[in-house]
Amino acid sequence: MTNSSSDRRPGEFQLIAKYFAPLTESSPGALGLSDDAAFLALRPGEELVVTTDALIEGVHFLHDDPPEMIAAKSLRVNLSDLAAKGATPAGYLLALCLPGWPDESWLAAFCDGLASDQKNFAAPLLGGDTTATPGPLVVTITALGFVPAGSAIHRSGAQPGDAVFVSGTVGDAGAGLELLKAPVVARSADEGELIGRYRMPVPRLALGRRLRGLASAALDVSDGLIADLNHISEVSRVRIVVDAPRVPVSPAFLRVRGNDLQSRVFAATAGDDYEIAFTAPAGKRDAVVQAGARAGVPVSEIGHIEAGSGTILRDEQGREVPLERTGWVHL
């Protein structure tokens, strides 16, 4: 951790040594956070994949959220971007803007959350920055990963005739967020499950790696399945057709939101799922399903690619469903 001029508090360096340096134990290039920068040895034939996301108190998490959860979510949304590109994590940098000087119990819990997820996803801390801020807590993580050169999965490779897939289930996180925004009432186990999916996304790293050479285009679902697929549609210059009844939802989602077209539309347009949406040649669908099985995450075929532009959702009768949320239409 380097330190900026605003951080001349006694104790800062001890806190870094106590809480953050241990997170670098498996990354020799972090030099125990004792240098200006971190170093990463590059293996021949590999390409670096980098992504950054800032999470802000009051926007992406709440003031009273458990610090372990804030830490884990901040890391996971970044690892999810690596997953969607087929990359293997190499580590991450953490820029922490702390409102005042945190009590040590908060910092200890935050670092516990990082420590646990670093092990889960083999992504050690490489370096970072801590600064006091007059504003809300901001956690900015930059994740670094590797792919064999040329094997990364971009958004641009979808072709007419490809099939469209998504991992896991969508809509849970969006339903969880709606529950969190509503007045607090006694919550069912199903509701708790949906809220958990909003709070703690699972980056699909094992699946992403297995999609190299199979998927023609991929991204992670953060804005909403249809809005995100539309990014592929735009960059690949194709038309994407998604069949609403095939959009995979969880049993908890079905019980809480019902099984009608409206709930399926919600699932396809709610965000924060962090599943991988991707396209692959129709002839590879067996290999795709097998890749999912090996990665331990179900993969559902939900539509197809045509010549043209735009992304549409169809009902059981094949009619285009008009979508109320039009934000994505103007992307």
Added chain:
Amino acid sequence: MTNSSSDRRPGEFQLIAKYFAPLTESSPGALGLSDDAAFLALRPGEELVVTTDALIEGVHFLHDDPPEMIAAKSLRVNLSDLAAKGATPAGYLLALCLPGWPDESWLAAFCDGLASDQKNFAAPLLGGDTTATPGPLVVTITALGFVPAGSAIHRSGAQPGDAVFVSGTVGDAGAGLELLKAPVVARSADEGELIGRYRMPVPRLALGRRLRGLASAALDVSDGLIADLNHISEVSRVRIVVDAPRVPVSPAFLRVRGNDLQSRVFAATAGDDYEIAFTAPAGKRDAVVQAGARAGVPVSEIGHIEAGSGTILRDEQGREVPLERTGWVHL
């Protein structure tokens, strides 16, 4: 630029396309900011150097500071870390937490500042994230660079008998910051120069590269010359002795702050200089001075390394100067 769930404003993607995508023209791996991540081809035999720093409105810059300047300073403090390690910039990621939605003129000026400095320092935008924040503007930059594997300059290599050097002049930025904090009065040209050094540091990239193979340890001066040298002292496990009269100060600094011991102590303990402080074997001092001349920045020998611990400042008579600012003593 990926976008998080809070950013479903129509127009965001157009703004990214209009203002940020042009900044990626010389970085093909940025894919025009149309993907989840950026890609960087790695050359065999090179090592990656990464660093991140967050700059916060009200802490590192003021609300009314020119947006070009905020952009440039945010980039430059990160490039300064690369410079101190001897690295050549490869590019940077930008996570921008924007208070509300900025007017386009602000964003245009901010991106002009980035565009200009990208050219100055050959460091193109690789990717990033934009998010609305209820708090102050936060600009988090992650800079990536390369060195030939094994040639990076760390903080840990200083040896007894080494000489201690610093590039340029120190104290200007600290004096400029004090002027900015004082009630605004008509300012002299000298005062303007000092303020300019605070506002717009110059990363010593050309010098840093030339110090590979010469410097035994290096870092950039952000906390203050003595405080920062003490980091080298700690990590290299040596004692650093700095002679106050040899600490280089600018003509403007001398005219504004005077030429007594007190002003020299101020220069050695004020921060935000972003010069390179480094050590090198005494026998290499001619090569060091030549490296400075070739890089276009003067280099001053200011002290030496002994066995022991700690960093001290000596007066003309060789007596240790007691320092009032003790924060760095406890590092």
